[in-house]
Amino acid sequence: MSFISLMGALEIGLIFALVALGVLISFRILNFPDLTADGSFPLGGAVAATLISGGHDPWLSCAIAAVAGAMSGWVTAWLNVRLNILQLLASILVMIALYSINLRIMGAPNVPLLGEATVFTPFIGEGGDSAYWIQPMVLVAVVIAVKLGLDAFFASQSGLALRATGANPRMARAQGISTNRYTLAGMALSNALIALGGALYVQTQGGADISMGVGTIVIGLAAVIIGETLIPSRNLWIITLATVLGAILYRLFIALALTADFIGLQAQDLNLITAVLVGFALVLPMLKAKLRRASGAK
């Protein structure tokens, strides 16, 4: 694998680290199985690409994309806590609805960003031949900032209330925590991060496409599961770190599998590789336990 393709994998891995942190909040902290991601990731992309191609500031566009993502997560949670629709079903409804909304926002199946100024433009010199390593560096800064921000939030009074809402809602209510309100807020935060990932994704890929959301949730979950398998911990700041590393590792695996010619895999095999990787990560803890038992028996 060349250095440039390595940096490319790192770049996408860092973007999906944001998605994975969002998935961590919904699936792991709030205990809310949420598939909205497949709609909120392209939503972030659609909003950002449309605004940027309309000549707006790219950072502002990212912020608005995150707000749009927050709204979609809020709607999913609202369908669940107010209308009592099953969590999974509520998120599927929003995901489906977002497909139409995203088409409306973009006004076409895709919005190209070629030649537009993105959040990366100020850091890249004339000619743009340093983009392949500058873009990942900018993303590293963004992901570290988000990770540290989340860590501080989870240790705050509100963050603790959010964690209690997911872990033991009855106890949380007995402590005066409105579990409904915290579910709404937590799901908004989760999808804001996912949409921010989408907004940055379109700026690295040269445009938004209506089909860019397919499989987002699987990749996010894969990153969370790889992270907690490789670095098992109960400490939240380690868990967020493991999630970020999981996302990067996942993309590196994919890049390796696709570039290793002797395996004979091609780009269209991506989803198959994803499924195999996630399946492997899921059984890994079991395999590790078996190995430990086997070595302990000797």
Added chain:
Amino acid sequence: MMHAQGLTKTFNPGTPIENRALRGLDLHIETGQFVTVIGSNGAGKSTFLNAISGDLLVDSGSIRIDSQDVTRLNAWQRAGLVARVFQDPMAGTCEGLTIEENLALAWQRGEKRGFGRAVRPELRDMFREKLARLKLGLENRLSDRMGLLSGGQRQAVSLLMASLKPSRILLLDEHTAALDPKTAGFVLELTDQIVAEQKLTALMVTHSMRQALDHGERTIMLHQGRVVLDVAGSERANMDVPDLLAMFERTRGEAVSDDALLLG
């Protein structure tokens, strides 16, 4: 002061499994009074406690805590007034959070939560001091996860959490039922101590008539969703378990003669 009047609650109304858990329950508890509650299975004890805490809303009747009508408020809106310890040691705490994080959650019971650090150094010192009084060695385990504690330790911490902030009424729902006799004795002693020290108004459900008479200053018996027996003062002081049992049998016999048939 807690005043409950004419509480009714029916589960699954209009179906074959309809259950009239509360059927016009009246109870008045003065400020500072420690009341124990007994009753057979299905008498409505848990439903009554859940109605006071707001975990479920009653079909009719009203509940007042001090001067505030809380009938229509849900559990988190009442949390500033009501503190509680659950029967299940797992239910009252978050096992994934540390001891100090659980205490920090309880420290803000019923209050607005901001974005400041939840566990500040001065809070940690206060938690350590309070935990030391339990004499369980937990003062050195502040950052241990709750899940690592035994059932008795968790109930002791739950009790501490419930008394960390002042409350108008403390609800104890068979909080020693899941513990071994020795640990149960310790938790009960701790309960007496905390209730007396903070002059709490308390309502303790128990399945043991011995406990009901030995603790608190007034005992009520629930049967079929109503208060059927209410003893306090010298009458209660002269009572022993057989007397209570006899009264229990008598009210049961009067209230439902077919119950005896069912029990064979």
